Every structure is written in C-alpha cells, then in structure tokens.
Amino acid sequence: MSSAIYPLLLTAALCVVMVFVLASLGRSGIPGVHAWALANGAAMLSLLLFSAVAGLPALLAVEISEALLGLSICLLYDGFRRFLGRPTPYAVLGAGLALMLAAVAWFHYVVDDPDTRMAIASLLHGGVCLAIAADILRQPHDARLAYAHRFTATAALLFAGGHLGRALAHLAHPRMLAGAAPSLSNSFYLALGTVALPVLTIGAVMMVHERMLAQAEDMANRDYLTGAWNRRALFRFADRELQRARRTGRPLSLLVLDVDHFKRINDLHGHAQGDRVLVDLTAQAGAIIRRFDLFARLGGEEFALLLPEADADAALHAAHRLRQAMQRTLPESSGAIAYTVSIGVATLREEESFSALLGRADVALYAAKEAGRNTVRMAEPPDGLPQAPHARG
Template sequence: MSSTFNILIVGALFCVLMLLVLISLLRSGIPGIREWCLANAFGCVALVLYAFGRELMPLIAYEVANGVYAAASAAMLAGFRRYYGKSAMPVVLGAGVLLVVAAIALFHYSVDSYPMRTVVIAVFQGTTCLAIATTIVFGRSDWRSHYPSLFTVAMAAVITVGHGIRSAIYLLNTGEVSSLLQPSPLNLLFVSAGTFILPVLTFGAVMLVHDTMLARAELVANRDFLTGAWTRRAFFEHADRELLRTRRMGRQLSLLLLDVDHFKKINDTYGHAVGDLVLIDLVKRAATVVRAVDFFARVGGEEFAVLLPETSRDAAAGVAERMRAIVAQSATEKGRAKPAVPAYTISIGVSSVRGFESLQDLMRRADAALYAAKAMGRNRAVSEVEAEV
C-alpha cells in the first residue's frame, strides 16, 4: 500500500472520530451540529473513495468522489452559518457542488487533466474556507471567549492560503503529478495537509459548541429560574468587581435595595402562584427603568438589589423613584376585570459608596434606608441621608 493510501485512510478515520464527537453533542440543540455531522460523514466517504480510486470505476473515482468531498466542504460552511444564526444557503451551496462535479467531468472526459481537477477542488475548498472565516469574523459580536473563534478563523485562513498555493503550483506544473495516489513529495505534502482539513475545522467547531454550552450553564447558574433576574451569588461576585473598579477609577457607585410591600399578605390572599407572578411582573417593570450597565438581582424571596455603576446618590434616588412609580401603576391600570397580577407596591432604600468602604457597609446603609421606607408607610423610595435624619 502506498503512503498516500495510508494518509487518506487515516484521514477518514479522523472524520469518523470527529463525527462520533459531534453526535454526542447533538442533544444540546446548538445550531450547526447536524451540518457538521453531515460534513464529516461526507468527508469519510470521499477519502475512502479517493484511497481506493484505482480499484473503482472512473465515474465513482472522479465525479462521485470529488462531488462528495465538495459536499463535505459545503456542509461544513453551512454548519458555521447556522451556528451564527445565518441561512445555510442550501440552494447556493448545492449549486456550487454541482458546478464542481460538472467541472470535474469536463477535465475528465473532455480534457483529461488531474492538475485541473485538483485546481477545481482547491478553489472550491479555498472559497468555502474563506467564507467560514468571514462568517466567524462578522459574527464576532457573538464571541464569548476569543480562543475558539480565533483558532477556527486562523485555521480557515491558513487552509485558504494553502489551497491558493496548491492551485498556483498545479497550474504551473501540469505534468509533474498525474494522480492523487502518486507518491511524489509534492503530492504527499498536499494530500497530508488536505486530508486533515475537515477534522481541524471540526475541532474548531467543537470548541465553539463547548464554549456555547459553558455559557448556557453559566447563565442557568447565575439567573433566577423564576424571574430571570441575576442570582444572589452572581450579584455579590459582580458587586465585588464593580466596587474594586470604582475605587481604582475614583468613580461613583450606588445601590438600591427593594422589596414588595405586604408580600406575605399577597401570598396568603391570592396564593403563592400569584405571588410568583407579582415577582415576575416586578422584574419586567424594573427592566424598563434600569440601564444595560446596571445589575438587577434577586437577593431574597421578595427582595431585589440594583447596582448602579457611575451613578451619584441623587441620580440613584431618581432611578428609585421612577421604579417605584412604574410599579405603583399596577394599582391604577385598567382593561381586565380579573388581572392575573393584583395591585402591589414596593419600597426602596438607596445608598452610595463612601470612600473605601466594603460592600457590606454599602448594603447595610441601603437596608437601613429600606426599613425607613417601610416605617414611613411603604410605597416610597428613601435615601440613606433621609434615613439618617
């Protein structure tokens, strides 16, 4: 058996290995995995057909083998496009594969030229790899961690350049190599590199999927399952980082602590299911007031905290009052005889960072302001200054 044959078989086995890895990830439901599975299945079949090309009839060895390999590249690109929320372009990619098959047939039956057949495949593969790199770069707003994306872009770019070099060499040296299985140094180099294109791109895809799964797990761990607000643990982790940044940059930082007035009475009167709806409604209303940079978290049963970076005490008091007012509207809203969420109000305590104090001190003063709001009759926002008077 020739060295080229062994390389092709090893490449096919790598495709099988990557296919098995991808199959294990199918239940995640992440877009693109099915297309990547298809790409590796096609790749395995194509590499086996290439390896046994001398024993097969010409139609299978040339048109079918190259067509299947082109379909593998197309499926790989479709997977990346689906992963980044774009159309898989089945019509365009399918037409591209058919064009490759037609070109292979042209340089098989009309003008028998192995170099030109190689150039056709190299151009198509290079184009799809360039499209993969472009898809990832333009999807950069979705990058979670940079390494998987940068790795895959770099590999796709290297492969694109490699196919360009291969095309140029074969166009300039049309008589040097006449068969894929020819054991020349040049042929062995390109076959070795080309055989592992699909596994390398799949490895990048698997890293992207793993990154997405980690992000999902982190989101589940850090988001309250009922309201969608950040959890208590996530709040304290974020608040510690924000407090350090505030000290380092000499900026302002404020905190709101709030809870639902008479929440136990709501649960006793309407039931815990309705109480849950009240909490969900509160988070939805609060979301219309807080900024994207603010951190809204559920820190207790009916207790919530809002961290306001680069916000003075007066500005935070204004945010608190707007939040209180928009929640209080639930008592005057019309339109339903029996609303799912009963009228309710909230009380809010406001505090701001003083010097190099700890997060516990900041929360203690906000909590004192919250209790002052309760003592003053509820349905109000009270700052730490008012609470200390």
Template structure:
C-alpha cells in the same frame, strides 16, 4: 499499500472520531451540529472512496467521490452559518457542488487533466473555507471568548491560502503529478494537508460549541430560575469588582435595595403561584427603568438589589422613584385584569463612601429601606432619610 492510501484511511478515521464527538453534542440542540455531523459522514465516505479510487469505476472514482467531498465541505459551511444564526444558503451551496462536479467531469472526459481537476477541487474548497472565515468574522459580536473563534478563523484562512498555493503549483507543474495516489513528495504533502481539513475545522466547531455550552451553564448558574434576575452570588461577585473599579477610577456608585410591600399577605391571600408572578412582573417592570450597565439581582425571597455604576445618590434616587412609579402606576390595570393583585414596592438608596465595603453599602441601603417601610411603604428613601 501506498503512503497516500494510509493517509486517506487515517483521515477517514479522524472523521469517525469527530463524528463520535459531534454525536455526543447533538442533544444540546445548538444550531450547526447536525450539519457538521453530516459533513463528517460525507467526508469519511469520500476519503475511503479516494483511498480505493484505483479499484473503482472511473465515474465513481472521479465525479462521485469529488462530489461527495464537495458536499461535505458545503455542509461544513452550512453548519457555521447556522451556528451564527444565518441561513444555510442550501441552493447556492448545492449549485457550487454541482459546478465543481461539472468542472471535474470536463477535465476528465473532455480534457483529461489531473492537474486541472485538482485545481477545480482546490478552488471550490478554498472558497468554502473563505466562506467559513467570513461567517465567523461577521459573527464576532456574538463571540463569547476569542480563542475558539480566532483558532477556527485562523485555520480556515490558512487552508484557503493552502488551496490557493496548491492551485498555482499544479497550474505550473501540470506534468509532475498524474494521480491522487501517486507517492511523490509534492502529492503526499498536499494529500496529507487536505485530508485533515474537515477534522481540523470540526475541531474548531466543537470548540465553539463547548464555549457556547459553558456560557449557557454560567448564565444558568448566575440567573435566578424564577425571575431571570441575577443571583445573589453573581451580584456579590460583580459588585465587588465594580466597587474596586469605582475606587481605582474615582467614580461614583450607588445601590438600591427594594422589596415588595406586604408580600407575605399576597402569598397568604392569593397563593404562592400568584406571589411568584408578582416577582416576575416586578423584574419586567424594573427592566424598563435600569440601564444596560446596571446590575439587577434577586438577593432574597422578595428582596432585590440594583447596582448603579457611575451614579450619584441624587441620580440613584431619581431611578428609584421611577422604578417605584413604574410599579405603582399599573395598579388599576392589574386590578381590572385580575391577572395579578395590586402591589407596591419600597426602595432604599445608598452611595459608596471612600473605602467602605459592599457590606457597609448594603447595610446603609437596608436601613433606608427599613425607613421607607416605617414611613408607610410604597416609597423610595435615600440613606440620608429624605424621601426620593
């Protein structure tokens, strides 16, 4: 058996390996995995057909085999587009595959030229890899970490360049290679490189999927399962970093502690299910007040904290009053709909002082919250004791 045959079979086995990995990821439901799975099935079939090309009828060995491999590449691009929330472009990709097959048929039956058939394949495959690189770059706003994305973009770009170089070489050396299975150094190099294109791109895709799954797991661990607010653990980790940054840059930082007034009575009167809905409603209303840079977390049963970077105590008091009003002003509507009982919140406000710890900052906000309760609830009170 020739070296080219062995390379093609090894490439097919790599596609099988990628298939096993992708199969384990199918249940994640992440877009793009099914398309990548199909791409590797087609690539495996095409590589086996390439390996046994001399024993196959000409139509199967040329048009069908190259068509299957082109379809594999198209499915790979469709997977990346789906992964980044774009359409598969199925009609355009199908048209591209048919055009590639037509070009191969033209240089098989009308003008028999292995070099031109190779160039037709290289142009199509290069265009697909360029499309993959462009798709990933256009989705860079959604990159969770840079390494998987840059690796895949880099590989797609290198492969695109390789197909371009291959086209130029075969265009200028049309008589040196006459068959895919010819064991010449030039042919062995390009066959070796081309055989592992789809496994390498699949490896990049798997890295992207793994990164997505890690981000989802981290988000699930850091988000309260009921309300969607950040968890106590995530809040403490984030707050420590923000306090260090505020000290380093000499910026102001404030904290709100709030809870639902008479929450135990709500649970006892209406049930814990309604109490849960009250907490969910509170988080939704608070989200209309806080900024994107603020950090809203559930730190206790009905107690929440809001970290306000680059915010003075006076500005934090204004935010606290807006949040309190956002809840209190909707009492009548909730009472009429009977969906939720009327409820109010009390809020304590504190601001970072010098080199104090998060514990000290929260202690003073908690004291202000206790003062708000003592003053009749449904109010926001700053650490100085003044009502916001």
C-alpha cells in the same frame, strides 16, 4: 502503495475520531452537532475512496469521492449555520455542489483534465470555508465565546486562502501538483486539503464547549424566571467592586427595590401574572441601567441594583428613573395589572462590608414602604452629611 495515500488514511482515521467526539456532544442539544458528525462521516468515506483510487472503477474514484468530499464541506457549513442560529441556504449549496460535480464529470469524461477538475473542487471548498469564516465573524457573540470563535474563523480563512491558492496553482501550472514525486507544494496542498475538515471540526467542538460552559455559568448565576443575575452573582460581583472602590477611592452605591403589594397582585391576577410583573420589571431595568451596573433578583419580589462609580446623588437619580420606569400597567384579559416599586438607596461608607451596605439599603426600603410606597428613600448619609432629597417622581 503511493506515499500520498498515508495522509489520506490518517485524515480518514481522524474523521472517525471526530464522529465519536461529536457523538459524545449529541446530548448537549446544541444545534449543528449532528450535521458536523455527518460531514466527518462523508469525508471519511470520500478519503477512503481517494486512497483506494488505483483499484476502483473511474466513477467511484473521481465523481463519487468528489461528491462525498463536497457534501462533507457543505454539511460542515450547515452545522455552523445551525449553531449560529441562521437558516442554511440549501438551494445555493445544492446548486454549487451540482455545478462542481457536472464540471468534474465534464473534465473527466469529455476533456480529461485533472488539473481543472481539482481547481474546480478547490473553488467549492475555498468558497464554503470563506462563507464559514464570514458567518462566524459577522455573528455578534458574548466575550466568553471569543477564543473558539476567533480560532475557527481564522482557520476557516486560512483554509479558504489555501484552497483558492491551490485552485490557481492548478490552473496556472498544470501538472505541477499532479506529479508522483512529493514536491513541497504538492505535499502542502495535499495536507491542506485533507486537514481542513478535522481542524474546522475541532474549532466547532471548541465552540460547543465554550457555549456549554457559558450556559452552565448562566444557570449558576442567573435567575431562571427573569434572567436577572441571582443573589450569588450579586455577592461575587459586589465583592470585586468593593475592593475596587477601596483601591481607587471611587464611590459605590446600592439600590434595593421591592414590588408594592405584590401579594395583592398574585391574589387578584394569579401567580403567573405575578411572574409576568417580575419579568417586565427586569426588562425595564435592563433598558435603563449602564453596561457595568448589575441588576439582581435577591429573592421573591425583591431586587438589587449595584452601581459602581455612583455617588449618593447619582444613585438617587438612578433610583428615581427606575421608580418612574416601573410605574407600569400591563394589559391583561382579566383586568389591567398595575404595579409600582419602592426603593431604598445606600452609598458605601469607609470600611463598610457589603452585608452592612445591603442592610442599610434594606432599612431605607422599609422607610419607603412606610412612607406610602411607590417612592425612594435614602439610607442615612455617610459621615453625618445632611439627608439627600427623596421626593417622589
């Protein structure tokens, strides 16, 4: 048995392990997992055929094994496209695979030229690896997913470069890589060709894990109905911001807002329409707030907006903008749904806890309700300064 067979068998075994790993992620419902498992299955069969080459008919040893290996890289690509939420260009992939197989058969039966055969197969693999890297790099993603994305894109780029280099080497130096004696370049290209699929599958599994972690984090920190941060996330974020404000001496403000006569909206239009108001209000806030502000649902129809680096004037300005943006009428078949909000504003005092700040913002909200609703009220200012203006509009 040639020593070149061992890496092939080892990689085939790795592909089997990858199928089991991916099967364990099947329940996650994350798109792409099944395609990646099929890719590893196809690669495993192909590698077994390649390693049994001496005892096989030529068609199985060359065309079928190349077809399975080509199919495996195309399935891998399909998995990444599904994962990234993009349609797979099946026609292009199918045409590429068919062309590669036709060329392989030509350079097998018409002109027996193993170098050109290998170069053509490497071109397909290199091209697909390049497409995988480009798709991952192009996809905008959450910072929490950056590590696995970077790992996989870099690996795909390296494999693309390796495959393309291998194709050139076969074309430029026929027979250089086909010798039985294991030269450095021979071993390098063999290793490269065989480990690409398991390594890219490991990248895919890392990407799935990171996405699942981010989803679990969102489930723990986000409000299910509106997608706003929840009370738990607000308190954790506030704790960090409070410490930062103390350390840097920068201001920190909090807005508490509540939908006016929300019970009436529910009674008049139904609970589902009430929910719609809460979702709409969250979207309005999302369009206004800064990247580092945190908008959270405290519960029911009450929300909070934490404004790092905002003093009383800036917070009041933000509150007026929000109040205006949330004076809305939503079209509905049973009659338009009009809603408004009242807002209480407080700016952090020295040595004040977040609960105390929230309490003062709540008192200011109550004052806004008392003043007739659809208005903004400021909590009593820090250190006995005069009351900030709180005109409607």
